[in-house]
Amino acid sequence: MPSSIRNSLVWIFDAFERDSTFVQKQMFGCAAAYIDGLLCLIAADRGEPWNGLLVCTSKERHAALIAEMPALRPHPVLGKWLYISQSDPAFEIVVEQMTTLVMTRDERVGVEPKPRKRRGKLALPKT
Template identity: 75%
Template sequence: MPSSVRNSLVWIFDAFERDSTYIAKRMFGADAAYLDGLLCLVASARDEPWNGLLVCTSVERHAALMDELPALRPHPVLGKWLYISQEDPAFETVAEQLTALALARDERLGVEPKPRKSRSKKSALPKA
């Protein structure tokens, strides 16, 4: 994928650069933002339904976030997270509002990442 496409949404995370807890990672061909060790936002510039901003949250928090930011919808594949398509007219405004909420440590944003499984070598079984 050309870097211009890959990085077309990275501007969303510019505001995080001053936060000492910010970590950027690649995740499934998208850019993920972590604050305080929590996965907060994932920006993806691929084909729908992966062309926009995913809001990492719990289903219990969907209603409150959608009330505040009506352009958000449950992601059609990852229904546990909210989503706004880059095609939505409110995309830039909502993205800026979400980064502000994340920086304010809004409790509705962020999920604990699942621990990675170690890639230990297969143990050699003793031969009988």
């Protein structure tokens, strides 16, 4: 799937290309990867604190993922998700580990996306 999203980190999603459920969308001006309808990873290249990999997970799963990959930290803005900066020496190793977890459908990774709110004018009742 060629990317129409300009992002120097979309190579992270190459591992998902053969997965028929993989969808890439734009989120926060970054590239987001969905597998089986779950939002799993966000590749951000907009400058700190949006310059690395965000792992979409619940706070209850943070400890287990950090124990396995100590370079992960709660994101400074979106604390519900974990993050590793592209400048971290462990970045590529963590990317490889995270893409493997996503591909094996590890239950610690992935969140149900919230439905988007409709934009536009509110319909007023007819009188």
